[in-house]
Amino acid sequence: xxNARYLLARRVMRAVRLATAVAIALVxxxxxxxxxxxxxxxxxxxxxxxxxxxxxxxxEELRCVVCQNETLAASQADLARDLRAQIRLxxxxxxxxxxxxxxxxxxxxxxxxYRPPLQASTLVLWAGPFLLLAVAAVWLVRGVVRRRREAGTxxxxxxxxxxxxxxxxxxx
Numbered sequence: 001x002x003n004a005r006y007l008l009a010r011r012v013m014r015a016v017r018l019a020t021a022v023a024i025a026l027v028x029x030x031x032x033x034x035x036x037x038x039x040x041x042x043x044x045x046x047x048x049x050x051x052x053x054x055x056x057x058x059x060e061e062l063r064c065v066v067c068q069n070e071t072l073a074a075s076q077a078d079l080a081r082d083l084r085a086q087i088r089l090x091x092x093x094x095x096x097x098x099x100x101x102x103x104x105x106x107x108x109x110x111x112x113x114y115r116p117p118l119q120a121s122t123l124v125l126w127a128g129p130f131l132l133l134a135v136a137a138v139w140l141v142r143g144v145v146r147r148r149r150e151a152g153t154x155x156x157x158x159x160x161x162x163x164x165x166x167x168x169x170x171x172x
Contacts (some may be wrong), residue, residue, distance in 0.1 A: 061113065061114055062104055
């Protein structure tokens, strides 16, 4: 009859083998996962390269309303593709750059413009970062000045103790 140590060693070895198999399966799943994703079909481009260049130039000026931090040109969201197609269609119909921009602003508001114009309603967007930087600079300078002022002042008792230590008389 096998002893307890032998049985314990067998159980440990079985557990190690199982953990190793699970780890290998997990690594393989992570390595193979990108291969299992499906690629989308490339978006159709205009037959006219000049028209496509105008579409992309306009798409660079507009914000993707889904992603909110990307231009329409950079976004791969479905709505961004639809909006690029809308821009392409309007340009093919002979509308000007400004007419297309006005159409998008009428439909989605000023938010759709990636660089909103300087107006009273967008003043915070333009001046906000500079105001925050100025406030942070003032706060930093005041903190440094306060720390220097606090570090530079010693009470009379502290001055006497420092002088005693410098004179070599620690008893004072």
